[in-house]
Structure formats: C-alpha cells, structure tokens
Amino acid sequence: MHAIILSIGDELVLGQTVDTNSAWLGERLATRGIPVRYHHTLADDRDIIAEAIRHAADRAELVLITGGLGPTDDDLTRQALADAMNVQLVEDAASVEAVESHFTRRGREMPERNRVQALHPVGSTIIENHNGTAPGITATLGNATIHVMPGVPREMRAMFRDLIEPTLTPDAGQRHVILTTKLNTFGAGESTIADMLGPLMDRQRNPKVGTTVSDGIVSIRLRAEFPTTDEAEQQLDDTLAQVHEKLGALAFGREDQTLANAVVELLTKRGQRLVTAESCTGGLISKMLTDVGGSSMAYVGGWVTYSNLMKMEQLDVAKDDLDTHGAVSETVARAMAEGALRHVRPADVSLAVTGIAGPDGGTPDKPVGTVWLAMARREERQPDTFHTRTLLLALSGDRDAVRDRAAKSALQLLRLDLMDQPWDLIQWAK
Numbered sequence: 281m282h283a284i285i286l287s288i289g290d291e292l293v294l295g296q297t298v299d300t301n302s303a304w305l306g307e308r309l310a311t312r313g314i315p316v317r318y319h320h321t322l323a324d325d326r327d328i329i330a331e332a333i334r335h336a337a338d339r340a341e342l343v344l345i346t347g348g349l350g351p352t353d354d355d356l357t358r359q360a361l362a363d364a365m366n367v368q369l370v371e372d373a374a375s376v377e378a379v380e381s382h383f384t385r386r387g388r389e390m391p392e393r394n395r396v397q398a399l400h401p402v403g404s405t406i407i408e409n410h411n412g413t414a415p416g417i418t419a420t421l422g423n424a425t426i427h428v429m430p431g432v433p434r435e436m437r438a439m440f441r442d443l444i445e446p447t448l449t450p451d452a453g454q455r456h457v458i459l460t461t462k463l464n465t466f467g468a469g470e471s472t473i474a475d476m477l478g479p480l481m482d483r484q485r486n487p488k489v490g491t492t493v494s495d496g497i498v499s500i501r502l503r504a505e506f507p508t509t510d511e512a513e514q515q516l517d518d519t520l521a522q523v524h525e526k527l528g529a530l531a532f533g534r535e536d537q538t539l540a541n542a543v544v545e546l547l548t549k550r551g552q553r554l555v556t557a558e559s560c561t562g563g564l565i566s567k568m569l570t571d572v573g574g575s576s577m578a579y580v581g582g583w584v585t586y587s588n589l590m591k592m593e594q595l596d597v598a599k600d601d602l603d604t605h606g607a608v609s610e611t612v613a614r615a616m617a618e619g620a621l622r623h624v625r626p627a628d629v630s631l632a633v634t635g636i637a638g639p640d641g642g643t644p645d646k647p648v649g650t651v652w653l654a655m656a657r658r659e660e661r662q663p664d665t666f667h668t669r670t671l672l673l674a675l676s677g678d679r680d681a682v683r684d685r686a687a688k689s690a691l692q693l694l695r696l697d698l699m700d701q702p703w704d705l706i707q708w709a710k
Contacts, residue, residue, distance in 0.1 A: 281448075283309050284336040285319045286329075288347035288357050289431055293323045301346045301436055308440065310458040312448055314342065315505070324348065329360035337364070337424035342448065344440075347431030349414035351394045357428055358417060362401035365421055369399040372406050375415045382413050407443055411435045416443075456505050459512040463500045463523055465530040466539055466692050467706045473498045476526050480519065487519045496685045500527075529701040532692065539691040540568040540575075546698045547578035547629075554694070555627035556582030557595055557616040559607065559634040560651065564687040580627050583620065595619030606646070608634050610670045613652035618666050621656050625663070630656045631690045635673070637682040649675040651686045655694055669697070673708045 285305050291297040302319040309316055317340055322329050329348070336343045348357030362369050375398035383390040400406055400417050407416030407427070412435040417428040427444050429436045465473060470493050474481060477500070480489045487504035500523055506512040524531060532542045547554055556565050556579075563584045569575050583594050588607055591597040597615040605611045616632035624630075635651030642648035656668040673689055675682045685708070693703055703709065 281314050281342055282340045283314050283316045283342040283344060284340040285316060286332055286336060286343065286345045287319065287321045287431075288324065288329060288345065289321075290324045290354065292321050292347070300433055301431065304433070304437060305344055305346075305440065307460075308445060309448075310460060312445070313456050313458055314448060315458065324354040324356055326356040326360045326363065329357060330363040333361060333364040333421070333426065337421040337426065341424055343421075343424050343426040344444075345426065345428040346436050349397065349416070349428065349430050351391070351397055351413070355396075358396075358399055358401070361404070361417065361419060361426065361428060365401050365403065365419060367402040370402055371395075372398050372400055372415070375400075375406050378408065378415065379413050407439060409435055409439060410442075411438050418444075456507050457509045457512045458503065458505050459509070459516050460501065460503045461516060461520060462535050463502070463520065463527075463531050464533050464537065465498045465500065465527055466496060466532060466688055467530050467708075468498065469707060470498050472707060473500070473527065473530075477523065478526070480522060480526065487515050489519065489523065496681075496688055500531075528705075529696055529699055530705055532695060538568065538572070539688055539695065540572050543691050543695050543698075544569065544572045544575045544578045546695060548574070550698065552628040552698075553578055553580050553626055555580050555620045555624045555630045557620040557630065557632040558582060558584050559586055559591070559616070560637045561633050561635075561683050561687045561690075562586065564683055565631060565633065565690055568687060568691065580624055585616065591616065594623075596622065608636055608646055608650055608652060610652055610654075610672065613654035613670055614656075614668050617654035617656035617668055621658055621666055622664075628658050629694070630654075631694055632656075633686055633690050635675075635682070635686055637679045637686075639679055647674075649673075649677070649682050651675055651682070651689075653686070653690050653693060655690075655697060657697075669703070671703055671706070671709050673706070675708055 285302045287299045287302050292299045306316045322332055348355045379394050379397055380390045397414050404417050404419035409415050414430040416439050419426045429439050470491050487502050490501050492499050502519055504512040504516040532539055558565055566582050569579045585591045585594050588602050595616050596619045597612055601611045613632050613634050617630045620630040621627055632654040636642050636648050638648035651673040654670045656666045659665040675685050
C-alpha cells in the first residue's frame with residue numbers, strides 16, 4: 281500500500297499558513313509501514329482539486345485529503361470529490377443533526393450555510409467529527425480508498441488517529457517497517473557535510489541518508505525500510521553510528537535537540553556555570569539557553585551591552601580599547617568575556633559576542649557579518665586568572681541570519697571546548 285496526501289487551501293498555497301498536516305500524516309503513516317509517494321498542496325479551485333484526486337487515485341491505494349470542508353463558498357473539497365467520482369452530492373440527515381447539536385450546545389442557532397457540511401458524494405460515507413462542525417468523508421475511486429478530513433489540525437489529528445488510522449493495514453505480502461531518525465549538525469555547510477558522508481548518501485542504499493538545512497542547522501535524515509522492526513532498528517543504528525563517525529563533534533543532537541540543549545547538558549554534567557555578555561546578538565544566546573528546561577542549573581545570566589557606555593560601565597571594557605580597536609574587535613570581545621567572569625564569581629566560564637549584524641555599519645575592513653567571539657574560563661586554582669580564547673567569524677545573510685548564526689556559533693564553540701574538540705571545525709572562522 282502506498283499513500284498520497286493532498287492539502288487544500290489558498291492560504292497554504294500563498295504561504296499565509298504553514299501546512300503542518302502533511303508532515304504529521306506522513307509521520308503517522310511511516311510508523312504503520314505505509315510509504316507516502318508525495319504531498320500535493322492545492323488552491324481552492326474545484327476543477328484543480330478534482331483532477332488532483334483522480335490523479336492520486338490512479339497512483340496510490342490510499343489518498344488522504346485535508347481542508348476544504350468548511351461552510352463557506354471557497355470550501356470546495358466535497359464538490360470536487362463528487363466531480364472526481366462523477367456522482368452527485370446528497371445530504372446526510374445524521375450529519376445535519378450533529379452540526380445543529382454542535383451549535384445548540386453553545387447556545388446558538390445553526391447558520392443555514394453550515395448545512396452544506398452535511399453533504400457528501402453518493403456512494404461515500406460520513407466520518408463523524410467529535411471536535412468540530414465539519415464531518416469527514418470516506419470514498420472509493422478505482423482501487424483507492426479516499427479519506428477527507430478537516431483542515432483544522434486539532435480536528436484532523438483526532439479524526440485520523442481515532443477513526444481512520446486503526447483501519448489502515450498494509451497488504452500482508454507488502455508489509456514493512458519504516459523507521460526514521462534525524463541527527464543535527466552545526467558549523468559546516470550542506471555540501472561539506474555531504475562530502476564528509478560520501479557513499480553513505482547513495483540513494484540506492486537502505487537505510488537512506490539525506491540532508492536538509494534550516495537556520496544554519498544541517499540535519500542528516502535517516503530512513504530504514506525493512507520487513508521487521510528488529511531489522512530496521514539494527515540497520516538504522518548501524519548507519520547512524522557510521523554517520524557519527526564521519527561527522528564527529530559537528531553533530532550535537534538527535535531529533536529536536538538544540539545546541540542550547542546540548543550545552544546545558546554538558547555544563548550540568550560537569551557542574552559548571554555559564555555567564556554571557558552580548559552585543560550584536562541582543563540577548564539571543566540568553567534566550568536560547570533559557571528556553572531549555574532546567575537551564576538554571578548551568579546558566580546564571582548575562583548582559584546585553586549594546587552601547588559602548590554599557591560595555592564600559594557594566595563589563596569594565598577600557599575606553600582606550602574601544603577608541604583604538606572599535607567595539608567589534610578581538611580586544612573588546614576578550615574584555616567583555618573577562619569582565620563578565622570578573623563580576624560573577626559563581627560562574628566558571630563566559631561567552632561574549634560583538635559584531636556587525638547589518639544592514640548598516642559595515643566598512644571595508646569590517647564588513648557586515650564580521651563577528652568576534654570570546655570564551656573565558658576561570659582557572660581552578662587561581663579564580664581571578666582567566667584563560668581566554670577568541671575567534672573571528674565572517675557570516676553571510678541578512679541581519680536576522682547573522683545574529684542567529686553568531687549565537688549558535690558561540691554555543692557550538694563552547695560545546696567543542698567542553699568536549700576538548702578543536703574550534704577549527706567551524707567553517708565560518710576566518
């Protein structure tokens with residue numbers, strides 16, 4: 281059995297709403313060993329939707345459709361399904377009663393236009409919606425079973441999980457298990473990661489290995505398809521171990537783990553505490569860290585010293601250093617990191633960042649994207665003595681991208697230091 285997922289809505293096509301339904305359904309189908317041939321996003325156009333349904337029914341045994349079941353004139357999925365089946369729409373009395381009851385429970389009278397939600401193509405059946413007014417529809421077209429669900433994620437997920445998913449069983453002779461995992465990296469571009477992985481990315485191998493990029497994070501996605509769960513797990517674990525060996529310390533976590541998660545975990549295990557001093561990132565490092573539950577065990581707080589005055593008054597950065605070298609300099613980054621440690625005795629390590637995020641402020645010598653990072657560590661036997669390291673980054677992108685990548689670079693550098701790994705793994709270092 282193969283599946284195709286259709287998502288309906290102008291708001292999806294125009295990018296006004298992100299289609300999370302397809303991703304969720306694809307993941308649920310994978311756990312049942314049902315591969316998805318493709319996702320297709322369609323505008324609210326009756327003819328286009330009908331053609332897409334016919335096309336999908338010719339190419340898969342299961343077609344899942346979300347959206348277009350509301351009461352307004354642009355909700356056209358039920359009409360398009362009837363067109364694809366070459367039948368008329370009929371009203372389901374029980375559905376009318378259910379929709380009316382939904383409004384009655386809220387002390388309201390059902391608008392007449394909501395009556396359209398009780399229509400379904402001749403030969404199809406209604407799927408009850410226990411979380412909204414739009415019933416779903418189950419139909420058959422050729423060899424395909426079609427399930428139409430509301431586009432509202434909460435309603436769709438409940439309907440699929442409770443009423444549709446239990447009915448889905450791959451053919452006995454074709455049954456197989458699909459397992460996936462994701463490994464996240466930071467510090468090198470996608471092409472560099474692909475070169476490091478080499479033959480592991482051969483599209484003919486199983487498990488398959490591929491890469492995706494989002495906000496500077498290169499994720500390696502692994503997918504194993506085998507007859508049994510034990511075999512799929514074993515093959516996935518073996519391939520994951522090979523990927524880890526190729527990428528080394530660039531890889532920081534699985535699935536949704538962030539760099540901040542990884543840093544907080546390492547600091548907590550070592551019983552160490554971090555303080556930060558930020559300029560161009562404006563508190564972004566602090567936010568990333570405090571987004572992690574339990575980060576108070578490892579992160580004591582920090583400064584946003586955006587102006588030179590704040591750098592001098594809060595972190596003891598010398599005016600002569602600012603006048604001579606400028607705020608974006610190795611000297612000032614070092615002074616910020618050491619000043620933060622000097623003022624926070626309980627902290628063991630500090631991170632400082634100062635740079636030019638743009639869009640203005642760049643010069644020929646210091647273009648937009650120039651960022652200095654510094655990390656200072658307190659000497660155990662001499663708490664007023666610091667071991668400080670600095671790194672110059674040349675980052676590309678707009679203001680948001682520079683700030684985001686600078687913050688993540690700082691966290692990755694601290695992580696590498698805690699693991700006794702070289703900083704030159706970071707590709708954007710000059």
